[in-house]
Amino acid sequence: MPRRPDRPAAPGPRAETVVRRIDPAAHARLVGLARRHRGTLFMVLHAALALVLRRAGAGDDIAIGAPVAARTAGVPDDLIGFFVNLVVLRTDLSGDPTGAELLARVRHGDIAAFAHQDVPFETVVADLNPARAPGRHPLVDVVLALQNNARAELRLPGVRSRVEVVRTGAARFELLVDVTDEHGPAGEPAGIALTIEYQAEVFDPAVPQWLADALLRVLDALAARPQDRLSALDELVDPPAAPVEAAVPASPVPGRRPYLGPRTELERRLAATWAEVLGVDRVGVHDDFFVLGGNSLRAVRVAARIAATERRRLTTTQIFATPTVAGLAEALAAAPSRAEPGIPRLPRIPRVRSAPTVGEE
Template identity: 45%
Template sequence: VLGSEDDPDSVISRQLAYWKEALAGLPDVLDLPADRPRPAVASYRGERVSWRLPEDTHTAVITLARECGASVFMVLQAALAALYTRLGAGTDIPIGTGVAGRTDEALDDLVGFFVNTLVLRTDTSGDPTFRELVERVKEADLSAFAHQDVPFERMVELLNPERSLARHPLFQTLLTLQNTPEPDLNLPGVTSSAVEVDSGQAKFDLLLDLRETLDDEGRPAGIEGEIEFARDLYNAASVRVLAERLGRVLEQVTADSEQRLTGLRILSEEEAERQLTVWGRGEAAAPPTDLVRAFAGRAARTPDAVAVVSGDRE
């Protein structure tokens, strides 16, 4: 179906040309705040925290998506990109996602795994309103979905980004949203149920694995899921703060979609109060000029503190 890459008019050649242009100049890594510096080689140790968006905000997200002619996924992606920009990751935000890979109806009832990974690039430059950002996301996503047949591995070969054992190529955050009916597995004499399994691993820095829920009457009952994170970089407490901030952004933009990104309130009231009244007290000390002076200054301020721990020795 895709044809040969030797044929410039084939489907695969046209799609490869699209991705080469669409992802040109993509940042190698997003510079997000983390608890620890990125190691030279990723350990892939992971953990998960739960996240939930309440039903009223879920309803507001659906309403905004319909007004913009977009999907719920696109609104979530725009909110995540806006949050990343406000956290200092820049204005060129690549986010990965999975697609079912069943673009032909003949595949609907076929057993098999056709999932592919796409890179969705979000431009947050120019301080757009959130509604404008959703429009940008919609345009970019529809183009990406129209060229979704190129296997991700082939895309990496084509773009040939700087390879590193420390991170995933092309993107480090994956966002998925499940909003299809739960399948029923009916076998004679067998009762089946889904069981969540935590592997203790993480392929990406952050994986937001979300799903829409409905009540018995089919009304929005909230968006929930898990955020899987790399323990090399993050602590669970920091990821929970990130999740809270995403919910805070969604609450604000669904209440006023004409709000510009710079006007979004990222911090909670407690965080803002702490920065103003605790961290803001006194004058900042001049930074030391070298490591020896920094160590000496710290030892002078806290002479009884533990400096080094090695096994059971301090």
């Protein structure tokens, strides 16, 4: 996606939204398209979003995240808790398939991915071990969520209630396409609410607005002409203007340099902490923390241990920014030392004798 050339290296979470609506008639056509191709509304939305991202320059191999409730057979229905997991859906748009062929690919890929939705996302990230960058999700930039659960209803005598969505104003992903599927009293399609939430420091407002309008046009074309090839569907929308990207350095490619052992006492202490947390025999000063098997949870453990032993402030953001012993040692050496924290003494509360009760002398 075309990102702002002046975006910071670690964008903040401030979010903006773009809202569009799909009328009940168009909603019904999309549901009919899904049924004719043995799919679901989510799969139709997934195919259309992948096509729009391709038009924006994302290529023919696109990964989109999808949150799932993760309440499968292994989780009791009456167990209270938050089990949501993120599944990465990979989409192949190569070869100029028809819309119907793309739907078949998406259906096959989604079913295969959802069959493994119980695998924790942290496990997937640890096994794939992608290059990390501050402020960036490790595997996906775009997430598609379909809110199609039964609406919660609060029924009280003499009280009318309704569900109202309240946005936090903070974006967890660069782009979240949040879709709400609405139905009438008899279950008939009653329209779709489409909300695109995006990181304001990453995208100019014109880009998510373009994506919202392009998504509506592609959905309408897929429902009307699924036999058209993607090259014909591409002609429905002009690609967004791409800003110059020279101001933003490319993400580093993970790799291991020749082993070089610690050279100072500080580097030796840091390397020993890393080796203990990561469960490895040795750590070189140029070894990448995440290539060795580190993740965000282990980064928290390392930051806490180093901050306690070195008496210097250390955050996980610093580990993401300088994921080597040499780089971290240099940053810590330049950081001011903080005093040993003492145990705060609580103010002494004087004992107050209560008033005598009846019969007490």
